[in-house]
Amino acid sequence: MAKNEKISSAVIRRLPRYRRYLGELIKKDVARISSKEFSEILGYTASQIRQDLNNFGGFGQQGYGYNVKELHGQISKILGIMQEYHLVIVGANHMAKALANYSYYKTAGFIIDGLFDINPEIIGTEIDGKKVLDYVELDNFLQNNKIDIGVICTNKQSAQGVAEKLEKGGIKGIWNIAPVDLVVDKSIQVENLHISDSLHALVYYMNHEEQ
Amino acid sequence: MAKNEKISSAVIRRLPRYRRYLGELIKKDVARISSKEFSEILGYTASQIRQDLNNFGGFGQQGYGYNVKELHGQISKILGIMQEYHLVIVGANHMAKALANYSYYKTAGFIIDGLFDINPEIIGTEIDGKKVLDYVELDNFLQNNKIDIGVICTNKQSAQGVAEKLEKGGIKGIWNIAPVDLVVDKSIQVENLHISDSLHALVYYMNHEEQ
DNA sequence: AAAAATTTGTGAATTATTTATCCAGTTTTT
DNA sequence: AAAAACTGGATAAATAATTCACAAATTTTT
Numbered sequence: 001m002a003k004n005e006k007i008s009s010a011v012i013r014r015l016p017r018y019r020r021y022l023g024e025l026i027k028k029d030v031a032r033i034s035s036k037e038f039s040e041i042l043g044y045t046a047s048q049i050r051q052d053l054n055n056f057g058g059f060g061q062q063g064y065g066y067n068v069k070e071l072h073g074q075i076s077k078i079l080g081i082m083q084e085y086h087l088v089i090v091g092a093n094h095m096a097k098a099l100a101n102y103s104y105y106k107t108a109g110f111i112i113d114g115l116f117d118i119n120p121e122i123i124g125t126e127i128d129g130k131k132v133l134d135y136v137e138l139d140n141f142l143q144n145n146k147i148d149i150g151v152i153c154t155n156k157q158s159a160q161g162v163a164e165k166l167e168k169g170g171i172k173g174i175w176n177i178a179p180v181d182l183v184v185d186k187s188i189q190v191e192n193l194h195i196s197d198s199l200h201a202l203v204y205y206m207n208h209e210e211q
Numbered sequence: 212m213a214k215n216e217k218i219s220s221a222v223i224r225r226l227p228r229y230r231r232y233l234g235e236l237i238k239k240d241v242a243r244i245s246s247k248e249f250s251e252i253l254g255y256t257a258s259q260i261r262q263d264l265n266n267f268g269g270f271g272q273q274g275y276g277y278n279v280k281e282l283h284g285q286i287s288k289i290l291g292i293m294q295e296y297h298l299v300i301v302g303a304n305h306m307a308k309a310l311a312n313y314s315y316y317k318t319a320g321f322i323i324d325g326l327f328d329i330n331p332e333i334i335g336t337e338i339d340g341k342k343v344l345d346y347v348e349l350d351n352f353l354q355n356n357k358i359d360i361g362v363i364c365t366n367k368q369s370a371q372g373v374a375e376k377l378e379k380g381g382i383k384g385i386w387n388i389a390p391v392d393l394v395v396d397k398s399i400q401v402e403n404l405h406i407s408d409s410l411h412a413l414v415y416y417m418n419h420e421e422q
Numbered sequence: 423a424a425a426a427a428t429t430t431g432t433g434a435a436t437t438a439t440t441t442a443t444c445c446a447g448t449t450t451t452t
Numbered sequence: 453a454a455a456a457a458c459t460g461g462a463t464a465a466a467t468a469a470t471t472c473a474c475a476a477a478t479t480t481t482t
Contacts, residue, residue, distance in 0.1 A: 010439070012415050016408035020390065034459060047441050050460060062460045063448030079411050080418035094309035101305050104390070104407055149413070173417040175410060179231065179315065189420060191413035195404065196315055197227035199386060200290050202360070202402035204223050206384040207291035209400060221469070245429060257429090258471050265431060273430040274478030 011052050015075055017042065018049070022072035034065035084109045086146060087175075090162045091153035092117035092125070092132040095177055099151065100128040110149075114141050118158075142169025149173045156180040163190075222263050226286055228253065229260070233283035245276035295320045297357060298386075301373045302364035303328040303336070303343040306388055310362065311339040321360075325352050329369075353380025360384045367391040374401075 021041060025033060035046040042049070053059055053071075056078050060066045076082050089096045092115045099105075100112050115127050118135040125132050133141065141147075142165075150166035152159050152174060159178035166174060173189040176182055179197075182190050232252060236244060246257040253260070264270055264282075267289050271277045287293050300307045303326045310316075311323050326338055329346040336343050344352065352358075353376075361377035363370050363385060370389035377385060384400040387393055390408075393401050 007419075008439070012412055013408070015415070016405070016411040017392075019411070020408070036459080045441060046459090047443095048439090050462095051440075054461060058461065060460050061448065062446070063450085063458050065459065078415070080414045081411060085414065094305055094312050098305035098309045099406075102406070108407075110410070148417070172420075173413050175413055181228075187420060189413060189416040191409055191416070193404070193406065193409045194227070195310075195313070196319075197224070197231070198402055198404045199321070200227040200230070200292060201223055202384050202386055202400060203291045203296065204226070204289070205400040205402070206359070208218075209383075209398060219469070247429075256471065258473095259469090261430065262432090262470075269431060271430050272478065273476065274428050274480085276429065 005055075007055050011055055014044070014052055015079055018052070019072060019075040019079065022068055022075065025068045026072060030068050032065045033068055033071075035060070037065070081109060084111055085148045087112045087149045087151055088114040088116065088138070088141070088147050088166075089151040089153055090116045090135065090138065090166075091155075091158070091178075092119075092122050092127060093153055096151070096153045097127050099153070099177075100130070113145055113147060114138075116141075138165055139169060142166070142171070147171055149175055151175045151177065152182075153177050216266075218266050222266055225255070225263055226290055229263075230283060230286040230290065233279055233286065236279045237283060241279050243276050244279055244282075246271070248276070292320060295322055296359045298323045298360045298362055299325040299327065299349070299352065299358050299377075300362040300364055301327045301346065301349065301377075302366075302369070302389075303330075303333050303338055304364055307362070307364045308338050310364070310388075311341070324356055324358060325349075327352075349376055350380060353377070353382070358382055360386055362386045362388065363393075364388050 018038075021038070022033075035049045038049055039046040050060070053066075056074070059071050059074050073082075087110060089100060089112060096115060100115065105112070112128070112130065115130055115132045116135045116138050117123055117132050123132050123134045147169070148171065150162075150169075150171045150173075152162050152166075154162055156178050159176065159180050160182055163174055163176070163182040163184050167184050167188055171188065173191070174182065174184065176190055176192045177195070179194055181192065184190060229249075232249070233244075246260045249260055250257040261271070264277075267285070270282050270285050284293075298321060300311060300323060307326060311326065316323070323339070323341065326341055326343045327346045327349050328334055328343050334343050334345045358380070359382065361373070361380075361382045361384075363373050363377075365373055367389050370387065370391050371393055374385055374387070374393040374395050378395050378399055382399065384402070385393065385395065387401055387403045388406070390405055392403065395401060
């Protein structure tokens with residue numbers, strides 16, 4: 001990373017989108033792209049794209065634009081998705097199945113090492129070829145395996161307890177799908193995927209479509 | 212709504228969170244709350260909460276604070292979740308199952324009227340007690356039923372085509388779970404739930420935890 | 423009943439984000 | 453090989469979002 005200032009969250013949330021489009025361009029064998037062309041695809045201003053990227057260094061070249069493959073790689077590096085991450089999923093419900101089976105992860109370095117549930121009828125069943133383990137074994141599992149990310153797919157009542165267990169187990173990040181906000185040490189990153197919040201925002205905009 | 216200016220998206224995205232916490236307070240029989248107390252729970256500033264709410268009207272009272280139940284109702288009204296919404300889900304995979312079975316919706320006025328898939332092995336199976344229909348019947352279904360929201364759970368290759376079909380069918384909003392950005396008429400609201408973008412943001416923050 | 427303590431709503435100040443401008447390299451055209 | 457066209461990076465300007473500060477209204481305490 002070129003500069004040491006804190007990058008705003010708005011910028012960070014655009015990076016995955018940039019990367020996604022660059023991936024599509026690679027598939028289409030597009031070798032280079034200018035901020036202007038890219039802005040037309042993405043619907044941002046060219047200036048914003050240049051500003052965003054310049055937070056991390058000058059990846060482009062005057063008169064040429066950006067090399068698509070290189071920029072894709074640079075953004076991957078910035079985000080930190082050039083390496084593997086080991087995950088556990090707690091709560092082996094439909095959402096867990098959706099996440100575990102999501103083909104994307106299999107190609108992208110996210111490895112689900114363990115699935116846990118508390119329900120005896122679910123423990124022992126298989127999800128994506130992996131046996132669901134008893135939640136009581138989670139502590140042990142975290143001690144014996146190097147896990148980076150814990151995914152919380154439980155109901156809201158159980159989520160905070162699971163978060164605390166994951167925290168004790170030495171996890172670095174929590175991906176929280178449960179519809180609550182978790183309280184954990186600030187050294188642990190929590191990313192919420194609040195499904196109903198998203199639906200509520202949709203409904204708001206449907207009712208106020210003049211924008 | 213008190214004022215007629217466009218409300219910023221940052222405000223709108225905080226409303227569901229406010230509402231969620233107010234719901235919890237109602238359960239705990241808390242009758243009133245000040246912006247200061249609320250700010251301590253939520254981690255926003257009291258001023259921001261007051262500013263946000265004041266975009267829609269003065270729901271509080273000096274010296275008292277906000278009536279929890281009333282504010283919950285007001286936010287529900289602002290978001291537009293006092294009424295029922297009819298949904299179809301396209302792509303009857305695990306994610307569709309996760310969404311369809313998510314107990315929250317059953318209590319909150321979101322009614323799934325139809326599930327569609329293109330795969331003959333999936334057509335006819337049941338999800339949450341509803342038969343999955345053949346995707347070729349979608350046009351007809353949309354003509355004969357008043358559907359508000361289309362949920363796209365397909366892979367990214369199919370998503371745009373589905374969006375166009377939903378658009379023709381007269382849908383008002385699209386909840387897009389596929390990892391692409393859709394192009395539809397601007398009268399149709401699209402809310403993206405980009406799962407991998409969320410995971411990528413998590414990974415970024417795990418690698419830059421000094422924030 | 424008066425005084426003290428709360429607490430909102432709002433305008434102003436501050437901070438953050440986005441957009442515009444322009445200079446200096448590159449590439450493309452002639 | 454020179455001229456023209458293009459384009460990123462950096463800085464400045466404009467816009468937007470957040471926080472501050474305080475009068476006015478209400479509740480609580482004395």
